[in-house]
Amino acid sequence: MTARIAPLDEPHKRFQELFEKARKEETHDPTAVALATATMHGRPSLRMVLLKGADAQGFVFYTNYQSRKATEMEANSQAAMTFYWPGLQVQIRVEGTLDRTSAGESDAYFESRPYGHRLGTWASEQSREIESAAELARKFEEVEERFKDREVPRPAHWGGYRITPESIEFWVGRENRMHERELYTRAGNGWTVKILQP
Secondary structure (H helix, E strand, C coil): CCCCCEEEEEHHHHHHHHHHHHHHHHHCCCEEEEEEEEECCCCEEEEEEEECCCEEEEEEEEEEEHHHHHHHHCCCCEEEEEECCCCCCEEEEEEEEEECCCHHHHHHHHHHHCHHHHHHHHCCCCCCCCCCCHHHHHHHHHHHCCCCCCCHHHHHHEEEEEEEEEEEEEEECCCCCCCCEEEEEEEECEEEEEEEEC
16 A cells, blocks of 8 residues: 655644543543653663643653753654553554754743742752652742742743654554554655554
8 A cells, every 4th residue: 555645734633633532531641641762872761741732843841951851852862752542542652853942932831830830840950869858848948938929930941842753653442453553754844644554
């Protein structure tokens, strides 16, 4: 079967349709996504992050730029993410390259976060060792006092990343393990689309 050609926004439209269905029907947070990164030497690591934006340009999440994952992403921009919505029997795999979002995008999202989350961004040196939970609580109290009665600005060490997909695979579970798999691979201003066997 010859691969068909699809416009640039087609996989995004398919993702949004499934995502909206997951928001209504899934019992867990459908924005939770497994993010895989690797060091410059190729050693992989995996963790869950929360999707904060998705459009035809890519998938956005936010983090501390001094965290382990950010250190890996700065050294090796290749990454992958997997959404899994068991209630829908849907898995979506994304592979591509990472870039920081603009300062304006990061500012806008930071301002939308709950007050305590903004304070926590200042209090926590993500991925770094600390003596105890009590020490972390003390740091939070110090930050809370520091910003008492004033706005909490976005710290320079925190912001967003966007994964620009090179490929997106949609997997839908079917009876007798005859699952549907549709692979979109970026090609110029559009995508080639292939049907894969389960």
